[in-house]
Amino acid sequence: MQTEKNTKKILLLPGDGIGPEVFGPVRDILEHLVTSGHVRLEWEEGLIGGIATDRTGLPLPPDTIEKADRCDAVLLGAVGGPKYDALPYEKRPERALLGIREHLGAFANLRPARLFPELAGSSTLKPEIISDLDLMVVRELTGGIYFGKPRGIVTDQGVRRGINTETYTEPEIARIMRVAFDLARTRRKKVTSVDKANVLESSVLWREVAVSVHKEYPDVELSHMYVDNAAMQLVRNPKQFDVLVTGNLFGDILSDEAAQLTGSIGMLASASIGGKTGLYEPIHGSAPDIAGKDIANPLAMILSLALLFRYSLQREDLAGVLEQSVQNVLKEGYRTTDIQGAGTKKIVGTREMGSLVFHELKKVLENSQR
Numbered sequence: 001m002q003t004e005k006n007t008k009k010i011l012l013l014p015g016d017g018i019g020p021e022v023f024g025p026v027r028d029i030l031e032h033l034v035t036s037g038h039v040r041l042e043w044e045e046g047l048i049g050g051i052a053t054d055r056t057g058l059p060l061p062p063d064t065i066e067k068a069d070r071c072d073a074v075l076l077g078a079v080g081g082p083k084y085d086a087l088p089y090e091k092r093p094e095r096a097l098l099g100i101r102e103h104l105g106a107f108a109n110l111r112p113a114r115l116f117p118e119l120a121g122s123s124t125l126k127p128e129i130i131s132d133l134d135l136m137v138v139r140e141l142t143g144g145i146y147f148g149k150p151r152g153i154v155t156d157q158g159v160r161r162g163i164n165t166e167t168y169t170e171p172e173i174a175r176i177m178r179v180a181f182d183l184a185r186t187r188r189k190k191v192t193s194v195d196k197a198n199v200l201e202s203s204v205l206w207r208e209v210a211v212s213v214h215k216e217y218p219d220v221e222l223s224h225m226y227v228d229n230a231a232m233q234l235v236r237n238p239k240q241f242d243v244l245v246t247g248n249l250f251g252d253i254l255s256d257e258a259a260q261l262t263g264s265i266g267m268l269a270s271a272s273i274g275g276k277t278g279l280y281e282p283i284h285g286s287a288p289d290i291a292g293k294d295i296a297n298p299l300a301m302i303l304s305l306a307l308l309f310r311y312s313l314q315r316e317d318l319a320g321v322l323e324q325s326v327q328n329v330l331k332e333g334y335r336t337t338d339i340q341g342a343g344t345k346k347i348v349g350t351r352e353m354g355s356l357v358f359h360e361l362k363k364v365l366e367n368s369q370r
């Protein structure tokens with residue numbers, strides 16, 4: 001095990017709905033890692049989303065931005081909920097999410113869809129289709145239609161019109177392509193670039209830049225796929241993919257689909273990198289349908305903390321310990337309801353799953369010191 005020279009600082013933003021619930025084990029895990037001397041780390045908490053609007057009138061208060069700027073990494077739960085759905089866009093919790101991603105410059109969103117072998121019987125897909133699945137979705141996160149201007153709802157001669165703009169610049173495409181090619185070099189050296197170049201000019205440029213950047217990576221294979229076909233191929237034969245790189249909107253949609261290949265959206269973690277500070281969050285939302293019921297799966301949240309150790313703190317050892325702890329708990333047959341299936345010995349709630357992983361983590365750490 002390594003130790004840190006300098007104390008690192010992280011910001012915790014639990015957010016709304018199941019966000020604070022799945023965050024439960026995070027503080028215990030951090031506390032234990034610090035008190036047992038495995039890492040020198042401090043953390044503070046902040047507000048984001050609906051809860052921030054309730055308490056301060058703003059979904060992304062300046063205090064949260066200031067705290068994020070003093071930290072080495074940010075860990076976020078989820079934002080949003082029906083209570084806030086009627087708010088104008090600038091006041092919505094989701095605006096805060098886009099705002100913090102943009103502020104941190106976190107343009108590369110890595111969403112690793114890796115199937116724990118123990119969950120091969122938990123997906124709605126046949127085990128032979130998903131066994132050994134290990135695909136990385138690289139989603140462009142600070143451009144595209146979520147940020148393009150003009151946007152809004154205007155009234156034109158008495159008729160209301162909703163407008164959004166899909167736009168990508170050459171440098172925006174080139175930098176996300178480099179992230180995808182660099183990652184592919186550490187994996188199976190295959191990049192599939194997903195676009196809609198048969199219809200959209202932004203995708204025509206996307207494809208041209210992909211081809212041009214690819215010249216820097218002759219050892220990596222590049223192929224292109226239209227997004228409608230990619231959505232179908234993901235459930236037909238997902239193991240054909242290694243790194244799948246795409247824009248903000250397509251990546252948002254395809255990564256929820258990829259999550260189901262791993263058993264549940266409650267399993268998929270994400271790392272948003274490329275800017276001054278990394279941002280780590282499960283890919284799921286605030287799940288208002290199950291919030292407050294102690295049934296949400298906290299594993300995507302815990303695995304996001306593992307990614308924080310891997311990408312922002314360069315602590316591959318601790319990332320591995322967390323991932324091993326999750327796997328051991330699954331091996332013992334514990335499941336939240338969303339991942340029940342073959343191999344389930346006991347259905348547990350959010351709190352119990354969190355505490356099982358926490359206790360397993362202590363064991364894994366002890367064993368690693370022997």
Ligand SMILES: NC(=O)C1=CN([C@@H]2O[C@H](COP(=O)(O)OP(=O)(O)OC[C@H]3O[C@@H](n4cnc5c(N)ncnc54)[C@H](O)[C@@H]3O)[C@@H](O)[C@H]2O)C=CC1
Nearest residue numbers: 078079080081265266284285286287288289290296297338
């Ligand atoms: N990163 C974020 O903060 C995101 C926020 N949202 C927001 O979340 C709210 C709900 O959006 P939805 O479209 O329903 O997406 P969602 O991801 O919150 O939920 C989709 C479905 O997956 C289930 N689910 C999600 N996370 C789960 C977990 N950890 N364990 C077990 N089941 C889980 C939910 O119960 C629901 O049936 C909206 O306000 C939306 O804008 C949506 C996606 C991402």
Ligand SMILES: CC(C)CC(=O)C(=O)O
Nearest residue numbers: 094097098146252283285
């Ligand atoms: C507000 C949305 C862009 C959040 C989302 O669905 C995501 O990032 O996956």
Ligand SMILES: [Mg+2]
Nearest residue numbers: 252253256283
């Ligand atoms: Mg999404």
